[in-house]
Amino acid sequence: MNIVRRRGWEVTDRRVTPEHIALNRRALIGGAAALSILPALAARADIPVNPAFTPGRAVTGEKDATTYNNYYEFSESKNLWRDAQVLKQRPWTIELGGMVKQPRTIGIDDLLKQVSLEERIYRHRCVEAWAMTVPWTGFPLSQLLKIAEPLGSAKFVVFETTQDKVMPGLSAPFYPWPYVEGVTIEEAANDLAFISTGMYGKPLPPQNGGPLRLTLPWKYGFKSAKAIVKITFADKRPATFWEAIGPSEYGFWANVNPAVPHPRWSQATERLLGSNERVPTQIFNGYADQVAALYSNQKNEKLFM
Numbered sequence: 001m002n003i004v005r006r007r008g009w010e011v012t013d014r015r016v017t018p019e020h021i022a023l024n025r026r027a028l029i030g031g032a033a034a035l036s037i038l039p040a041l042a043a044r045a046d047i048p049v050n051p052a053f054t055p056g057r058a059v060t061g062e063k064d065a066t067t068y069n070n071y072y073e074f075s076e077s078k079n080l081w082r083d084a085q086v087l088k089q090r091p092w093t094i095e096l097g098g099m100v101k102q103p104r105t106i107g108i109d110d111l112l113k114q115v116s117l118e119e120r121i122y123r124h125r126c127v128e129a130w131a132m133t134v135p136w137t138g139f140p141l142s143q144l145l146k147i148a149e150p151l152g153s154a155k156f157v158v159f160e161t162t163q164d165k166v167m168p169g170l171s172a173p174f175y176p177w178p179y180v181e182g183v184t185i186e187e188a189a190n191d192l193a194f195i196s197t198g199m200y201g202k203p204l205p206p207q208n209g210g211p212l213r214l215t216l217p218w219k220y221g222f223k224s225a226k227a228i229v230k231i232t233f234a235d236k237r238p239a240t241f242w243e244a245i246g247p248s249e250y251g252f253w254a255n256v257n258p259a260v261p262h263p264r265w266s267q268a269t270e271r272l273l274g275s276n277e278r279v280p281t282q283i284f285n286g287y288a289d290q291v292a293a294l295y296s297n298q299k300n301e302k303l304f305m
């Protein structure tokens with residue numbers, strides 16, 4: 001079978017593959033048949049690697065990244081991946097509403113036909129000070145903005161996670177379900193802001209937020225809402241899940257900054273999943289060149305917590 005398999009340990013290959021070689025690979029696999037099933041699978045080896053996003057560190061082993069998860073709808077423990085397998089990934093619809101030209105609901109496969117999928121390797125930094133480096137498949141959030149057609153007066157994009165009866169965590173009374181996260185329109189339009197539909201060249205596993213999650217590599221991981229079923233546009237800052245639970249610990253902006261400690265621990269370093277090595281944390285998780293300008297006019301905001 002003429003299928004190019006990419007694996008997590010093929011770091012060198014991932015880092016150096018220029019766009020034209022990646023596209024040639026796609027041609028190799030070739031043909032309309034491969035392309036037509038591509039949206040359904042949402043992650044295949046014939047999706048071009050975007051060489052603009054080089055992680056600067058080794059890709060985390062697939063097993064480590066897919067078996068150590070935060071997903072409070074399932075559990076407060078990290079070991080929930082088996083339990084999450086029961087979350088059905090199809091049919092899946094996404095409601096697009098609020099301040100948009102025309103509210104509507106779109107099926108995920110319909111949506112995937114309207115975007116161009118690519119692979120990007122991003123660093124992920126959890127507020128709990130662990131980190132991973134993951135090859136995501138997906139598309140820039142800016143493409144979804146174009147599809148949703150927000151009104152000019154919309155200032156925020158709000159993402160809501162599914163509430164499915166197979167999620168045992170939803171019966172915990174303390175939490176303000178559903179899981180809601182949000183960003184400004186400017187943040188959402190930034191090229192780094194990504195919607196993931198796959199990882200490691202495969203469809204996104206349910207435990208990592210399949211079939212559709214937000215991926216915002218310059219912010220603490222809790223901003224990257226999983227299993228999104230609703231995207232709305234608003235002119236007011238939304239009440240977000242973690243900010244509602246602990247406003248002094250998990251603010252709206254949540255940009256990574258090693259110099260701003262969490263009230264209960266330092267953020268100066270992070271532990272890499274897999275090796276458990278500790279490495280220094282970087283401002284904006286190392287993505288300052290791409291995103292720092294977003295915040296130049298927001299000096300009065302608590303941008304880093």
Ligand SMILES: Nc1nc2c(c(=O)[nH]1)N[C@H]1C(S)=C(S)[C@@H](COP(=O)(O)O)O[C@H]1N2
Pocket residue numbers: 065068069070071072073125126127161179207208209220221222223224225226227
């Ligand atoms: N719906 C939902 N999304 C969520 C979470 C969650 O509990 N529920 N946890 C967040 C946190 S704290 C992190 S670090 C990442 C973890 O993503 P991963 O399990 O794919 O590593 O998901 C984020 N998205």
Ligand SMILES: [Mo]
Pocket residue numbers: 070125126127128220221222
């Ligand atoms: Mo996190």
